[in-house]
Amino acid sequence: EPEVTQTPSHQVTQMGQEVILRCVPISNHLYFYWYRQILGQKVEFLVSFYNNEISEKSEIFDDQFSVERPDGSNFTLKIRSTKLEDSAMYFCASGLARSGNQPQHFGDGTRLSIL
Amino acid sequence: SQKIEQNSEALNIQEGKTATLTCNYTNYSPAYLQWYRQDPGRGPVFLLLIRENEKEKRKERLKVTFDTTLKQSLFHITASQPADSATYLCALALNNNDMRFGAGTRLTVKP
Numbered sequence: 001e002p003e004v005t006q007t008p009s010h011q012v013t014q015m016g017q018e019v020i021l022r023c024v025p026i027s028n029h030l031y032f033y034w035y036r037q038i039l040g041q042k043v044e045f046l047v048s049f050y051n052n053e054i055s056e057k058s059e060i061f062d063d064q065f066s067v068e069r070p071d072g073s074n075f076t077l078k079i080r081s082t083k084l085e086d087s088a089m090y091f092c093a094s095g096l097a098r099s100g101n102q103p104q105h106f107g108d109g110t111r112l113s114i115l
Numbered sequence: 116s117q118k119i120e121q122n123s124e125a126l127n128i129q130e131g132k133t134a135t136l137t138c139n140y141t142n143y144s145p146a147y148l149q150w151y152r153q154d155p156g157r158g159p160v161f162l163l164l165i166r167e168n169e170k171e172k173r174k175e176r177l178k179v180t181f182d183t184t185l186k187q188s189l190f191h192i193t194a195s196q197p198a199d200s201a202t203y204l205c206a207l208a209l210n211n212n213d214m215r216f217g218a219g220t221r222l223t224v225k226p
Contacts, residue, residue, distance in 0.1 A: 004158075033214075043159065043204065043216040056213050091158050100147035100208025106158030 002026045006092050006107035013082055014115055021077045021110045023092030032075045033093040033104060034067065036060070043091065049075065079112075087114045117142040119207060119217040127223045128195055136190040136220045138205035143215070145207035148181055148188050153202045153219065162203075163190075195224045 005024045013019045025032050034046040048055040049067055064080045075094075079086055089111050093104040122137035138148070146167050151159035165172045165181045165188070172179045178191040192199050202219040209215070 035216075042218040043153075043206075045214055045216075048213070058213075093158075100145070100149075100214075101164075103149065103161035103164060104159075104214065105161070108156070108158045 004092055004094055004105050004107035006090075006110050008110060009108070010111045010113070012113045012115060015084055016081050019079050019082055019112065021079075021090050021092075021112070023075045023077075023107055024073055025075055025092065025094030026105055027073070029094035029096055029105070031055075031095045031098065032067075032069065033095075034077045035091045035093065035106075036088040037091065037109075038088045046077075082112075082114045084114050087112055117215075119143070119205065119215055121203075121205060121217040121220045123220055124218070125221045125223070127225060130196060130224055130226050132195055134192040134195050134199070134222055134224070136203050136205075136222070138188040138190070138217055140186050140207055143186075143207050143209070145209055147208040148179075149206045149208060149214075150177075150179055150188075150190050151204040151206060151216075153204055159204055159216075192222075195222075197224050197226050200224050 007022045032049040035043050037043045045058050046061045047057045066078045068076050089109040091106050091109045093106045095102045095104045118141045120139045128134050149164045150162045153159045163174055163179045165179050167183055176193045180189045200223050202221045204219045205217045207215045
């Protein structure tokens with residue numbers, strides 16, 4: 001069964017550095033998402049992406065975040081200048097259609113640790 | 116303010132019993148509601164989806180109800196097994212692309 005893959009599984013970065021988290025969504029999916037989950041807390045929506053542009057973003061997704069689908073297969077989340085509070089699990093998800101009417105398929109996440 | 120509340124942080128039941136998990140929401144009008152399972156260190160895995168005009172949905176040992184008047188969904192696992200132990204998340208899907216997750220209920224099924 002096709003799956004969403006995320007790399008790296010664990011990223012350790014110094015505060016203030018840029019980090020890029022990578023995802024390969026399921027190949028025929030059209031909608032792409034990033035979520036984060038701070039340890040022990042709930043899964044929080046960051047951004048959705050469709051047709052090469054952002055569809056929706058949450059208040060968490062401020063100017064230090066950006067997303068890109070550079071080559072038709074990868075979907076990346078960039079954090080420009082990381083802060084300690086960016087430490088979390090970051091999940092990528094993809095879906096065939098808008099989120100409500102179709103399930104979202106999640107990767108197993110990248111654990112981001114900011115030192 | 117908008118809230119999604121799942122009844123308890125943790126639920127412990129005996130193998131073979133029915134687990135019932137609750138998801139209540141306020142100040143949302145979701146068109147769809149989804150349930151996911153999350154194991155430690157893994158991403159959420161989709162289980163069931165129910166639409167606002169559906170009262171009940173079943174899949175094998177799973178059953179979901181959706182009451183838009185009460186603003187509540189119930190998630191049942193019948194004949195529970197230790198392998199059902201996980202955190203279960205409800206998620207409200209709005210008419211736009213947003214999905215909002217509850218904090219989850221950690222279910223432990225004891226043999």
